[in-house]
Amino acid sequence: MPETPDGVGVGPWEGPWPEDARYDPELLEHGDRRNVVDRYRYWSVEAVVADMDARRDPERFLHVAIENWAHDLNIGSVVRTANAYNVAGVHVVGRRRWNRRGAMVTDRYLHVHHHPDAQALAGWAATAGPGGERVPLVGVDNVPGSVPIEGRELPRRCVLVLGQESTGLTAEMQAVCDVVVHVTQHGSTRSLNAGAAAAIAMHSWALQHLPPGR
Known part of the structure; x- marks a missing residue:
């Protein structure tokens, strides 16, 4: 996951895009600057919520x-x-x-x-x-x-x-x-x-x- 120049979040995805439906195409294209842990980088909001629910x-x-x-x-x-x-x-x-x-x-x-x-x-x-x-x-x-x-x-x-x-x-x-x-x-x-x-x-x-x- 490439870091952004200012160190906030990660930049656009490098290499072939993952086929996993949890990933958000917009975040893959433009980068992910959200305050989320690394396991949720590039995931859609819906995918993060579903995973948090499943882990409870x-x-x-x-x-x-x-x-x-x-x-x-x-x-x-x-x-x-x-x-x-x-x-x-x-x-x-x-x-x-x-x-x-x-x-x-x-x-x-x-x-x-x-x-x-x-x-x-x-x-x-x-x-x-x-x-x-x-x-x-x-x-x-x-x-x-x-x-x-x-x-x-x-x-x-x-x-x-x-x-x-x-x-x-x-x-x-x-x-x-x-x-x-x-x-x-x-x-x-x-x-x-x-x-x-x-x-x-x-x-x-x-x-x-x-x-x-x-």
């Missing part, structure tokens, strides 16, 4: 939900991290339109869903499991009554639920969560950035349920 364990999967009431810039960052952990779905709760800037186009490779409120998300989760069983909702926020995420066993199938950057999880969302966990802090700041907390929570789940080097 049906018995161990993660969804991520984000409350969206104020067009929070951090939503994009959470989506980008969700892509890195190959989550089964991202759920935007509240406003349908969300700030995609921080996602760096990674949302194209994910299944993104919308729910108008917390009750709608809970209704979806009630039958979201492989056999129609309920998928637990795990809130992430340092609110009164939350428990440390460190050392806690997270469900192998669950939804991690994040709130807004400034206000955290709404009372309505806390009410539908099975449990709310927080990341233990040791400094003076009152809370972590929502994107940072989401990344820690996803990593904690992955350490418990995904094989190393997957």
Whole structure:
């Protein structure tokens, strides 16, 4: 794969084009400057999504939900991290339109869903499991009554639920969560950035349920 002069992505395909249907003719002709791992270079978006779906364990999967009431810039960052952990779905709760800037186009490779409120998300989760069983909702926020995420066993199938950057999880969302966990802090700041907390929570789940080097 020839690198581009500026080192961003790869240039046009050199030599005979592959016959594999996963490759995108336009990317083969003009090069691939997307932020994707090498295994997906020159693949179409549809082929990447299909491969990510196939690699996900049906018995161990993660969804991520984000409350969206104020067009929070951090939503994009959470989506980008969700892509890195190959989550089964991202759920935007509240406003349908969300700030995609921080996602760096990674949302194209994910299944993104919308729910108008917390009750709608809970209704979806009630039958979201492989056999129609309920998928637990795990809130992430340092609110009164939350428990440390460190050392806690997270469900192998669950939804991690994040709130807004400034206000955290709404009372309505806390009410539908099975449990709310927080990341233990040791400094003076009152809370972590929502994107940072989401990344820690996803990593904690992955350490418990995904094989190393997957």
